[in-house]
Amino acid sequence: MQMSESTESQQPTFLIEKIYVKDLSLEIPHAPQIFLEREAPEINMQLGGKNQNLGDGLHEVLLTVTVTAKIKDKMMFLVEVQQAGVFRIGNISEEEMGPVLGIGCPTIIFPYLREVVSDTVTRAGFPPVILNPVNFEAIYRQKKPESVMNGASQ
Numbered sequence: 001m002q003m004s005e006s007t008e009s010q011q012p013t014f015l016i017e018k019i020y021v022k023d024l025s026l027e028i029p030h031a032p033q034i035f036l037e038r039e040a041p042e043i044n045m046q047l048g049g050k051n052q053n054l055g056d057g058l059h060e061v062l063l064t065v066t067v068t069a070k071i072k073d074k075m076m077f078l079v080e081v082q083q084a085g086v087f088r089i090g091n092i093s094e095e096e097m098g099p100v101l102g103i104g105c106p107t108i109i110f111p112y113l114r115e116v117v118s119d120t121v122t123r124a125g126f127p128p129v130i131l132n133p134v135n136f137e138a139i140y141r142q143k144k145p146e147s148v149m150n151g152a153s154q
Contacts, residue, residue, distance in 0.1 A: 010091055011091060012090065012091045012092050013057075013088060013089065013090040013091060014087065014088070014089055014092075014100070014104075015087065015088040015089075016085060016086075016087060016108065017058065017085075017086040017087060017088055018085065018086045019083070019084070019085040019086075019108070019109060019112055020083075020084055020085075021081065021082070021083055021084075021112075021116055022062060022082040022083070022084040023080070023081070023082040024079075024080070024081050024082075024116065024120065025078075025079070025080040025081075026077065026078070026079050026120055026124055027075075027077065027078040027079075028076070028077045028124060029075050029078075030074055030075060030076070034071075034074065034076050034077075035125060037071050037074075037076070039071045039072075041069035041070055041071050041076045042069070042070050042071070043067065043068070043069050043129060044067070044068045044069075044070070045065060045066070045067050045131060046065065046066045047063065047064070047065050047134060048063070048064045048065075049061070049062065049063045049064070049102075049106055049139075050062050051101045051102075051105070054086070057088050057089055057090045058086055058087070058088055058089075059086070059087050059089055059101060059105070060084055060085070060086050060087075061084065061085050061087065061101055061105035061106060061109060062082055062083070062084045063082070063083050063084075063106055063109050063110060063113050064080065064081070064082045065079075065080070065081050065083075065113055065117060065131070066078065066079070066080045067079045067080075067117055067121070067129055067131070069126070069129070076126070077121065077124060077126060079117055079120050079121060079124075079129075081113055081116050081117055081120070083109050083110075083112050083113035083116060084109070085105055085108060085109045087105055089101075098140075098144070099137075099140065102136065102139075102140040102143075103136045103137045103140045106134075106136045107136050110133075110134055110136070113131070114130070114131045117129055117131055118130055118131075
């Protein structure tokens with residue numbers, strides 16, 4: 001049985017066009033003295049996300065993470081990474097687009113973000129920082145009354 005072109009064109013599509021580091025920043029304000037510290041640092045992570053419609057079924061989804069490590073009141077390091085992906089999404093209802101952009105795409109991007117943070121911190125001379133997994137579905141459900149990940153569908 002052969003599908004007609006109109007039936008085929010109505011099939012939902014989801015393709016990863018590109019995953020990339022959009023911005024990367026590392027600060028070690030107290031080097032080299034901070035490397036002599038032996039205390040375990042306090043690690044803090046802030047995660048944000050947004051997306052934009054690029055037209056022609058293309059969407060950029062961007063995750064931003066800021067990781068800071070402090071010993072007492074002294075900054076050990078600060079890493080900020082913007083990890084992005086361009087996704088081709090077609091034939092998906094407006095209702096389904098929110099979860100795809102707010103849950104599915106960030107879930108795909110996060111492991112890349114996690115690796116960049118760990119690699120950057122290690123290359124800076126510190127023990128690796130492994131970010132805990134993130135439940136993007138729970139984040140999406142909490143933010144849904146606002147706008148979907150800061151303006152998902154436009």
